[in-house]
Amino acid sequence: MKIRLNEDQEVVKTIKEGLAAKDGFCPCKVGKLPENKCMCEEFKAQIKDPDFEGFCHCKLYYKEK
Numbered sequence: 001m002k003i004r005l006n007e008d009q010e011v012v013k014t015i016k017e018g019l020a021a022k023d024g025f026c027p028c029k030v031g032k033l034p035e036n037k038c039m040c041e042e043f044k045a046q047i048k049d050p051d052f053e054g055f056c057h058c059k060l061y062y063k064e065k
Contacts, residue, residue, distance in 0.1 A: 002064040003047065006055065015060040028058035
């Protein structure tokens, strides 16, 4: 298993700017809730799933099997 950044540098730049503007909270989710702090709980659960391969909600990270 490997976690990597999106290969599209424009996506990475945009999401990182959004993270900075929201104090580290996912810019793609509503509210500054603890479960939305990057790396969000949704993606952490997906990382634990051995059958999951794909992007996190905002497409910043990609989990490879």
